[in-house]
Amino acid sequence: MSKSGTPLIEVRGLKVYFPVRKGLFGKKGIVKAVDGVDLKIFEGDIITLVGESGCGKTTLGKTIAGLLKPTEGSILFKGKDVSKLSKKEYSEYRRSIQIVHQDPYASLNPTKTVFQILSYPLIKWGLARRGSELEERVRELLTLVGLTPPEEFMRKYPHQLSGGQRQRVAIARAISVHPRLIVADEPITMIDVSLRLGILDLMLDLRKKIGTSYLFITHDFGAARYFSAKGGGRVAVMYLGKIIEMGPAEEVIQNPLHPYTKALIEAVPVPDPTISKKKRMPKLRSLDIPSPLNPPSGCKFHTRCIHYMEICSKKEPPLIEAKPGHYVACWLYEGRG
Amino acid sequence: MGPENEVILSIRNLTVHYYGLRGAVKAVDNVSFDVMRNEVLGIVGESGSGKSTLALAILRLLPPNSRIVSGSILYNGVDLTRLNEKEMREIRWSKISLVPQAALNALNPTMSIREHFIETARAHGIRDKSLVIEKSKELLELLRLEPRRVLSSYPHELSGGMKQRVLIALSLLLDPELLILDEPTTALDVLTQRAILDLLKDIKSKLNITMIFITHDIAVIADLADRVAVMYAGKVFEVGDVYTIFKSPYNPYTKALIRSIPSITGRVEEMKPIPGSPPDLVRPPSGCRFHPRCEERVEICSKKEPPYIMVRPGHYVLCWLYKLGG
Ligand SMILES: Nc1ncnc2c1ncn2[C@@H]1O[C@H](COP(=O)(O)OP(=O)(O)OP(=O)(O)O)[C@@H](O)[C@H]1O
Numbered sequence: 299m300s301k302s303g304t305p306l307i308e309v310r311g312l313k314v315y316f317p318v319r320k321g322l323f324g325k326k327g328i329v330k331a332v333d334g335v336d337l338k339i340f341e342g343d344i345i346t347l348v349g350e351s352g353c354g355k356t357t358l359g360k361t362i363a364g365l366l367k368p369t370e371g372s373i374l375f376k377g378k379d380v381s382k383l384s385k386k387e388y389s390e391y392r393r394s395i396q397i398v399h400q401d402p403y404a405s406l407n408p409t410k411t412v413f414q415i416l417s418y419p420l421i422k423w424g425l426a427r428r429g430s431e432l433e434e435r436v437r438e439l440l441t442l443v444g445l446t447p448p449e450e451f452m453r454k455y456p457h458q459l460s461g462g463q464r465q466r467v468a469i470a471r472a473i474s475v476h477p478r479l480i481v482a483d484e485p486i487t488m489i490d491v492s493l494r495l496g497i498l499d500l501m502l503d504l505r506k507k508i509g510t511s512y513l514f515i516t517h518d519f520g521a522a523r524y525f526s527a528k529g530g531g532r533v534a535v536m537y538l539g540k541i542i543e544m545g546p547a548e549e550v551i552q553n554p555l556h557p558y559t560k561a562l563i564e565a566v567p568v569p570d571p572t573i574s575k576k577k578r579m580p581k582l583r584s585l586d587i588p589s590p591l592n593p594p595s596g597c598k599f600h601t602r603c604i605h606y607m608e609i610c611s612k613k614e615p616p617l618i619e620a621k622p623g624h625y626v627a628c629w630l631y632e633g634r635g
Numbered sequence: 636m637g638p639e640n641e642v643i644l645s646i647r648n649l650t651v652h653y654y655g656l657r658g659a660v661k662a663v664d665n666v667s668f669d670v671m672r673n674e675v676l677g678i679v680g681e682s683g684s685g686k687s688t689l690a691l692a693i694l695r696l697l698p699p700n701s702r703i704v705s706g707s708i709l710y711n712g713v714d715l716t717r718l719n720e721k722e723m724r725e726i727r728w729s730k731i732s733l734v735p736q737a738a739l740n741a742l743n744p745t746m747s748i749r750e751h752f753i754e755t756a757r758a759h760g761i762r763d764k765s766l767v768i769e770k771s772k773e774l775l776e777l778l779r780l781e782p783r784r785v786l787s788s789y790p791h792e793l794s795g796g797m798k799q800r801v802l803i804a805l806s807l808l809l810d811p812e813l814l815i816l817d818e819p820t821t822a823l824d825v826l827t828q829r830a831i832l833d834l835l836k837d838i839k840s841k842l843n844i845t846m847i848f849i850t851h852d853i854a855v856i857a858d859l860a861d862r863v864a865v866m867y868a869g870k871v872f873e874v875g876d877v878y879t880i881f882k883s884p885y886n887p888y889t890k891a892l893i894r895s896i897p898s899i900t901g902r903v904e905e906m907k908p909i910p911g912s913p914p915d916l917v918r919p920p921s922g923c924r925f926h927p928r929c930e931e932r933v934e935i936c937s938k939k940e941p942p943y944i945m946v947r948p949g950h951y952v953l954c955w956l957y958k959l960g961g
């Protein structure tokens with residue numbers, strides 16, 4: 299990563315564990331949802347986190363946004379550990395990082411109008427005075443997210459909007475407080491296929507207009523590629539709580555290095571029958587994703603990896619720069635870093 | 636194996652409505668297409684386009700607030716819309732079988748998988764348990780599951796991918812000749828989805844079976860289908876072979892839908908969303924239901940419903956552009 303200076307957010311050795319009980323009287327265990335992540339997010343960055351269900355994407359996103367506390371490691375906001383911020387600094391940090399959630403049906407209060415939904419954060423953070431100023435700001439926000447004419451949408455309730463329109467309201471709410479980073483957690487998963495790219499385009503367009511950075515979370519490699527490639531950003535692949543590969547979008551998708559990323563890319567169907575019909579299950583030692591309660595030692599992928607070597611079960615591979623800007627955590631690439 | 640190009644299911648002018656407080660939801664509207672013996676017909680469409688309604692109508696499993704308003708569903712020449720419940724019961728599962736959408740939660744949590752197989756067979760008059768277990772083992776093996784372990788398991792002890800495979804095995808229990816799968820891979824991870832797609836390809840080549848495969852994911856359709864029906868707002872807008880549908884689609888909706896899929900192949904610059912949003916099916920747009928979002932619309936599109944036009948043998952399009960000699 300050639301960027302220098304202080305990152306907006308720095309994640310250092312982050313671990314987030316959840317204590318769980320298996321069954322009513324079962325024994326206690328620990329889910330290692332995030333298990334050793336380092337990540338720097340600079341102003342204007344676009345990072346897409348991609349990985350299968352349960353790999354820890356949401357947990358990482360929520361911890362970065364301050365909604366969950368690290369079990370170990372730390373989150374730095376503009377170089378300062380967020381657990382050591384003054385009250386005023388902490389408040390600035392929370393305002394600067396906004397989350398857009400997956401479910402546009404659950405995330406908007408059904409009893410409030412769009413105007414009320416968008417006014418609330420503006421008043422809470424003292425960004426507009428009630429009256430014409432507030433109305434003007436809400437109108438601007440709606441126009442910015444493509445809900446025009448704004449007067450019409452201001453009066454509506456969430457149930458009167460389509461999934462795509464609701465997600466636009468959720469995005470308007472997130473940008474209303476001038477955040478520096480938006481954590482967008484599967485923002486397109488629950489909306490109509492034909493509208494998904496519209497939401498991603500809107501997010502990219504807003505970056506040009508207001509200069510936010512994004513942590514975009516998805517399980518869809520196609521969407522990861524679209525967002526990060528179009529925005530000139532990076533893709534980070536997660537597996538069982540760790541980032542196992544990271545690099546420029548097209549580089550990671552077209553030339554994956556980690557055996558896990560390779561398997562996923564090989565498996566994913568594509569809208570081209572001549573390619574798709576030839577696809578078959580990639581070779582793996584096992585189909586089962588290990589339980590996060592009892593993850594494998596060493597490289598967490600070693601139980602499934604066809605390139606398994608002795609060291610893989612003994613020692614965890616570090617994330618090394620195998621090619622310029624392209625990072626991978628895999629013993630196959632040892633010595634290339 | 637039946638002769639090639641033999642029609643197994645022929646849907647003609649099928650219209651299905653749901654009745655609610657706001658009026659009739661025109662969920663399936665004047666739909667016609669054929670399913671050929673031993674093919675995989677993929678039905679693709681966005682959420683709410685009427686795919687599940689169509690599947691439920693074929694099996695006559697529609698909820699009480701809905702009705703087949705008109706049209707016919709000819710299965711081997713017999714119109715299913717005219718059969719009574721008893722006659723339908725003889726067709727369901729043993730001739731036409733359905734793996735319903737969101738079926739993962741449909742397994743009874745208090746019953747072992749073994750009991751699911753026995754119960755299903757019993758409901759269709761087969762009481763020889765050892766025969767049923769033999770057959771179940773065969774099917775579970777076909778789906779690459781360990782029969783012993785799985786049969787004695789309860790649903791909560793299985794992963795999503797395993798449950799989905801159990802449901803497919805269950806649907807094959809009475810040797811149906813037509814299998815309808817409604818979004819069988821949607822809630823699954825990439826690798827599990829891939830495993831299921833491989834298994835379905837396997838089943839297709841090992842059993843003489845016809846499949847209707849329903850999904851909103853057009854990439855999955857490219858993988859499995861021989862022919863494709865594209866649905867939008869209750870209508871089948873285009874039916875044709877999978878290569879033509881993807882390489883040179885005729886209908887502007889099909890073109891727009893393919894462009895709107897973010898894929899790991901193809902040029903990112905060529906991908907783009909469809910403007911506007913899908914219509915309200917209580918008050919669908921006049922004329923062609925896609926016209927408000929269509930980039931190629933002409934005057935007639937908002938006025939009159941387009942008819943099916945055959946653009947090449949076996950390839951039908953619902954679009955005025957082709958009637959106008961375009
Ligand atoms: N509050 C919690 N208590 C216990 N376990 C949790 C909690 N939140 C998450 N987990 C577990 O932590 C792991 C990571 O979950 P997380 O939601 O971060 O994954 P994800 O990558 O976002 O998955 P998805 O794609 O399904 O949204 C999972 O095993 C999950 O079950």
Ligand SMILES: Nc1ncnc2c1ncn2[C@@H]1O[C@H](COP(=O)(O)OP(=O)(O)OP(=O)(O)O)[C@@H](O)[C@H]1O
Pocket residue numbers: 653654655660662680681682683684685686687688689698700736851916
């Ligand atoms: N039980 C019902 N009562 C009233 N309307 C219904 C009912 N079930 C479905 N509909 C409506 O009928 C239309 C078609 O629904 P259907 O479930 O067939 O779509 P689908 O293509 O299967 O969508 P999805 O991809 O979300 O499964 C939608 O407008 C839906 O809201």
Ligand SMILES: [Mg+2]
Pocket residue numbers: 355356357
């Ligand atoms: Mg998540």
Ligand SMILES: [Mg+2]
Pocket residue numbers: 686687688736817
């Ligand atoms: Mg459906």
